[in-house]
Amino acid sequence: MLDFANTLVFGIYPYIALAVLGLGSVLRYDREPYTWRSGSSQLLRRKQLVWGSVLFHVGVLVIFLGHLVGLLTPIGLFDALGISHSAKQMLAIVAGGIAGVMAIIGATLLAHRRLFDARVRAASSASDTLVIVLLWLQLALGLATIPISMQHLDGGEMVKFMSWAQGIFTFDPNASHYIADAHPIFRAHLFLGLTILLIFPFTRLVHMLSVPVRYLWRPGYQVVRTREQAKKGALRHPAE
Numbered sequence: 001m002l003d004f005a006n007t008l009v010f011g012i013y014p015y016i017a018l019a020v021l022g023l024g025s026v027l028r029y030d031r032e033p034y035t036w037r038s039g040s041s042q043l044l045r046r047k048q049l050v051w052g053s054v055l056f057h058v059g060v061l062v063i064f065l066g067h068l069v070g071l072l073t074p075i076g077l078f079d080a081l082g083i084s085h086s087a088k089q090m091l092a093i094v095a096g097g098i099a100g101v102m103a104i105i106g107a108t109l110l111a112h113r114r115l116f117d118a119r120v121r122a123a124s125s126a127s128d129t130l131v132i133v134l135l136w137l138q139l140a141l142g143l144a145t146i147p148i149s150m151q152h153l154d155g156g157e158m159v160k161f162m163s164w165a166q167g168i169f170t171f172d173p174n175a176s177h178y179i180a181d182a183h184p185i186f187r188a189h190l191f192l193g194l195t196i197l198l199i200f201p202f203t204r205l206v207h208m209l210s211v212p213v214r215y216l217w218r219p220g221y222q223v224v225r226t227r228e229q230a231k232k233g234a235l236r237h238p239a240e
Contacts, residue, residue: 003180010189011176014168017198024201025209035213036206052109059103060135065143066096070158071165085155090209092158104139111136127203134196140188156183161190 029036070092078088111132114120151159160178167175179187200206 006180007176009176010164010179011173011186013191014194017194020119021197021200021233022238025206028201028206036210049110050111050128052106052113055102055107056106056110058077059099059101059106059139062099063103064101066092071162072169072237073162074166087155089149089153089158091145093149093201097143098142100139100146104136104143106137107132108135125198131203131205134192134199138192138196139191141185141192145183145189148185157186158219161186 009224018197070088078085114129114132160182163178164175166172179190196205
């Protein structure tokens with residue numbers, strides 16, 4: 001029974017999540033293009049938004065790229081480059097830890113703003129609230145794996161997850177068995193990550209797929225004029 005559950009969750013569920021992610025995103029963009037947006041609430045309350053967004057987005061971007069490169073780069077390539085598993089493990093702990101702390105501080109600010117500001121909460125959908133809560137939990141689980149990883153500095157545990165991730169994309173029928181004995185926190189982290197991919201097409205997260213590169217360094221997420229700027233603009237360009 002445990003073997004079946006492991007295969008179901010980590011051998012079959014990943015394909016379901018990835019299929020829904022790909023097909024769902026394409027269908028939403030085709031059928032509901034005007035809902036493909038981040039839904040900024042800057043107009044309602046700017047406080048906490050800037051710091052929260054910057055910390056969250058920078059931290060998550062580093063984590064995402066780290067996971068992408070760390071899990072999907074062939075193990076043999078690291079060996080060929082002379083990068084040991086222990087060195088890679090320490091890099092993941094340090095860089096991932098710093099980025100994770102940044103991201104969860106940002107997520108906490110954004111979640112507090114969305115849950116405890118009456119106007120922002122009223123303008124938020126159920127999916128908006130669900131997404132920020134799930135992302136916060138995922139970041140917390142990721143940080144909780146660090147003490148466990150510190151007990152396996154030889155990098156052996158990381159190799160298991162690399163084998164699993166690469167096995168999924170190469171349709172290895174034994175992929176789920178590579179992490180059968182992994183710590184429950186790691187397994188919870190993987191399961192929640194797959195679940196976030198599953199619901200991705202039905203949330204505001206889809207805007208990540210079409211964001212331009214300049215988004216990373218522009219000053220704000222939405223250009224909003226202050227009341228004083230609006231008055232000055234009206235004086236410069238009076239209505240005819």
